[in-house]
Amino acid sequence: QQKVQQSPxxxxxxxxxxxxxxCTSSDRNFQYFWWYRQHSGEGPKALMSIFSDxxxxxxxxxxxxxxxxxxxxxxxxxxxxxxxxxxxxxxxxSPGGNYKxxxxxxxxxxxxx
Amino acid sequence: xxxxxxxxxxxxxxMGQMVTLNCDPVSNHLYFYWYKQILGQQMEFLVNFxxxxxxxxxxxxxxxxxxxxxxxxxxxxxxxxxxxxDSAVYFCASSxxxxxxxxxxxxxxxxxxxx
Numbered sequence: 001q002q003k004v005q006q007s008p009x010x011x012x013x014x015x016x017x018x019x020x021x022x023c024t025s026s027d028r029n030f031q032y033f034w035w036y037r038q039h040s041g042e043g044p045k046a047l048m049s050i051f052s053d054x055x056x057x058x059x060x061x062x063x064x065x066x067x068x069x070x071x072x073x074x075x076x077x078x079x080x081x082x083x084x085x086x087x088x089x090x091x092x093x094s095p096g097g098n099y100k101x102x103x104x105x106x107x108x109x110x111x112x113x
Numbered sequence: 114x115x116x117x118x119x120x121x122x123x124x125x126x127x128m129g130q131m132v133t134l135n136c137d138p139v140s141n142h143l144y145f146y147w148y149k150q151i152l153g154q155q156m157e158f159l160v161n162f163x164x165x166x167x168x169x170x171x172x173x174x175x176x177x178x179x180x181x182x183x184x185x186x187x188x189x190x191x192x193x194x195x196x197x198x199d200s201a202v203y204f205c206a207s208s209x210x211x212x213x214x215x216x217x218x219x220x221x222x223x224x225x226x227x228x
């Protein structure tokens with residue numbers, strides 16, 4: 001079973017709209033979350049992390065974590081065509097373990113004008 | 114911002130040949146990683162490396178794979194011999210430390226095509 005489940009697989013939103021992406025960890029030992037974004041032809045780039053229950057906001061991006069359900073969401077407000085990319089959720093174990101973030105399969109986001 | 118450089122960007126080789134993928138991590142980073150991505154989809158962990166040693170390798174890290182970082186030089190992934198299923202984009206990453214709030218910095222990847 002995949003340790004990290006992401007949904008939806010693909011998403012299309014209009015420019016200026018809200019994009020919402022989801023991620024769930026199936027292993028309670030893996031509850032430290034990062035969101036990465038990968039534009040075509042590039043490597044993933046870290047967007048933001050979230051480790052505590054509740055919301056975390058960075059500019060147009062808001063992450064929400066529910067530790068009880070190990071579910072995290074990413075909301076992109078006022079989506080721009082430049083936000084079109086592959087979005088990965090990556091999870092890792094509690095500090096002290098060998099650090100090797102596990103990535104989900106990604107959500108492909110298209111923001112159309 | 115900090116950059117990870119990967120050389121070459123694309124490598125085409127015949128099955129059975131040896132290939133070396135090169136990575137220049139962020140200068141003060143201590144932990145290095147290789148990930149494999151097929152068809153622009155999931156990033157699969159291969160191996161991580163610290164202080165001259167492999168920390169952990171996944172099931173995808175076959176016996177034909179090896180990594181090293183001789184002092185002051187590139188962090189390399191060597192595949193010998195290559196197989197058709199090794200065709201993929203290989204990403205190198207580095208991090209300053211290994212605690213869970215560390216972000217990984219990725220290179221642009223090396224696209225390996227095994228014919």
